[in-house]
Amino acid sequence: MAAHGIRDRVAIVGMGCTRFGEHWDLGVDELLLAATDEAFQSAGVAKDDVDAYWLGTAQSGMSGMTLSRPLRLKDKPVTRVENYCATGSEALRQAAYAVAAGACDVAMAVGVEKVKDGGYQGLNAFPVPGDGTQRTLTxxxxxxxxxxxxxxxxxxxxxxxxxxxxxxxxxxxxxxxxxxxxxxxxxxxxxxxxxxxxxxxxxxxxxxxGVADGAAAAIVVPAEEAHRYTDRPVLIxxxxxxxxxxxxxxxxxxxxxxxxxxxxxxxxxxxxxxxxxxxxxxxxxxxxxxxxxxxxxxxxxxxxxxxxxxxxxxxxxxxxxxxxxxxxxxxxxxxxxxxxxxxxxxxxxxxxxxxxxxxxxxxxxxxxxxxxxxxxxxxxxxxxxxxxxxxxxxxx
CATH class of the missing domain: 3.40.47.10 (Thiolase/Chalcone synthase)
Known part of the structure; x- marks a missing residue:
């Protein structure tokens, strides 16, 4: 068996990214809206044009509603994913594979974290039961x-x-x-x-x-359709x-x-x-x-x-x-x-x-x-x- 990949089958046609930092005046909703609005504009699409969403967050939300609520999405699938510090990449990977598989024509991957207000100092993993031998070092x-x-x-x-x-x-x-x-x-x-x-x-x-608040987003489509959205796509x-x-x-x-x-x-x-x-x-x-x-x-x-x-x-x-x-x-x-x-x-x-x-x-x-x-x-x-x-x- 081998991971054959999806070379040149999926294109990124729009992206957005907020400033990263201590956003005392912005919450999760505002960060998500800023990143997704920039991505929508760069691809020339509206939120309803996106067939499915993947949201990556470690500790700023527990379900897809973390995204669907501020975006006011109607009848759209939103999947929340987490994979340690590779969470944002995981969201993109799943969105891209969904497009490559033909499950949807337009997908969006979004990543967000809003943690500075809570005194966050690192990845505070959930307390998973163990045998007491886990590492204790930072x-x-x-x-x-x-x-x-x-x-x-x-x-x-x-x-x-x-x-x-x-x-x-x-x-x-x-x-x-x-x-x-x-x-x-x-x-x-x-x-x-x-x-x-x-x-x-x-x-x-x-x-x-540094630990920061921020959000980023990407819109992906089949590579053969990329010209409909931009004349300068980036291929996966x-x-x-x-x-x-x-x-x-x-x-x-x-x-x-x-x-x-x-x-x-x-x-x-x-x-x-x-x-x-x-x-x-x-x-x-x-x-x-x-x-x-x-x-x-x-x-x-x-x-x-x-x-x-x-x-x-x-x-x-x-x-x-x-x-x-x-x-x-x-x-x-x-x-x-x-x-x-x-x-x-x-x-x-x-x-x-x-x-x-x-x-x-x-x-x-x-x-x-x-x-x-x-x-x-x-x-x-x-x-x-x-x-x-x-x-x-x-x-x-």
């Missing part, structure tokens, strides 16, 4: 283990590793500073970042993504999702230098899209930089750098906005923010802007025009136990 503590493990495995000094992680944060803050929708819009120098005190392992606050080349079995935490051989679920989902996505050399074929990548060492390891798991070499490529500027392969040109989770249910769709929104040439000149990727594929990678969970999603999007 997400920051879990991901902080990646940096020293990588340094030991590849002979990177503590000073160099600190600079590498600061370089990741500085890059993403520089990109976010140019993005009016980003949560944090201040550039940070490598020197200032290196001087920050540690709060979890060797990580400082500026190694960690691949959608791959891998759910780990959590064995990494019980395996004494797991060394925290790789996320197997990410490597597996990337391999599936490349096979579906026919990508042979991602570092040469991709114009950009949006990755799940929940913490700076996460982005470091992702570069290797996604095949954007050889094993043990990503730290050097980061220092060389290979993943900068004007580099060989721009990564997180919108600022990533680190600067754009991370409303759990919306993040996956926010990544696709950036690919939508960049591939169509709609990103403003001051943050346009250097590869635009020479390559036409974008990757988004969205994960949920922790090292050794995670779900990972990878999409490949492209222009016709």
């Amino acid at each position: 997400a920051a503590a879990m991901f902080s283990m990646v940096a020293p493990a990588y340094a030991r495995a590849y002979g990177v000094s503590d000073a160099d590793m600190r600079t590498v992680l600061a370089r990741v944060a500085a890059k993403n803050h520089a990109n976010g500073a140019r993005n009016p929708r980003a949560q944090f819009r201040r550039e940070m120098s490598v020197e200032k970042l290196c001087a920050m005190p540690a709060v979890a392992g060797g990580l400082s606050v500026f190694d960690c993504a 080349k691949a959608l791959a999702l891998v759910s780990g079995d959590g064995s990494g935490l019980m395996d004494p051989g797991y060394d925290y230098t790789t996320f197997p679920e990410v490597a597996a989902s990337a391999a599936q996505a490349y096979a579906q899209a026919g990508v042979v050399s991602p570092r040469d074929e991709l114009a950009m990548a949006e990755v799940h930089d929940c913490f700076t060492p996460t982005e470091l390891v992702l570069m290797e798991d996604l095949g954007l750098a050889d094993r043990g070499s990503a730290w050097k490529r980061i220092l060389e500027g290979a993943f900068d906005l004007d580099g060989d392969l721009p990564v997180n040109p919108d600022g990533g989770l680190k600067s754009f923010g991370h409303p759990v249910g919306a993040t996956g769709l926010r990544m696709m929104f950036e690919a939508w802007l960049q591939l169509r040439g709609d990103a403003p000149p001051d943050r346009r990727i250097a590869t635009l025009g020479s390559r036409s594929l974008a990757l988004t990678q969205n994960l949920g969970g922790y090292p050794g136990e995670m779900v990972s999603f990878v999409s490949i999007l492209g222009t016709p």
Whole structure:
């Protein structure tokens, strides 16, 4: 058996995204309306033209009525989905497969999270009964283990590793500073970042993504119908999702230098899209930089750098906005923010802007025009136990 995918069968014809941040003056309803209104306008459709909706939210609603109520939808199916921090990507994946299967002609995926008013500090998972042996470390503590493990495995000094992680944060803050929708819009120098005190392992606050409120939305249709809505559609080349079995935490051989679920989902996505050399074929990548060492390891798991070499490529500027392969040109989770249910769709929104040439000149990727594929990678969970999603999007 194999996941054959839906290459070039479904197109994204409209997208919307709110600013991510602390929206003390907006609730779930207002965020949903803002994102969906922008998507409707960009595709030139009305809410009644959409046959089915998929809503991704981790903790801002418990059913499809979270969306149907503010949109005042009449007799429409709305499915609420959740898959840790890959929730927004999950909504898009299900909407796209429904269109590819012929179950509907127009579908919408929406992601939202409104949590800042409640003192939210991370993914507050529901209390699932267990045997008392579950981990008790925070997400920051879990991901902080990646940096020293990588340094030991590849002979990177503590000073160099600190600079590498600061370089990741500085890059993403520089990109976010140019993005009016980003949560944090201040550039940070490598020197200032290196001087920050540690709060979890060797990580400082500026190694960690911000928690935010926000929403994003996408409208998908059969590829052959895309011309009815836009003359610049973005085609779905691949959608791959891998759910780990959590064995990494019980395996004494797991060394925290790789996320197997990410490597597996990337391999599936490349096979579906026919990508042979991602570092040469991709114009950009949006990755799940929940913490700076996460982005470091992702570069290797996604095949954007050889094993043990990503730290050097980061220092060389290979993943900068004007580099060989721009990564997180919108600022990533680190600067754009991370409303759990919306993040996956926010990544696709950036690919939508960049591939169509709609990103403003001051943050346009250097590869635009020479390559036409974008990757988004969205994960949920922790090292050794995670779900990972990878999409490949492209222009016709």
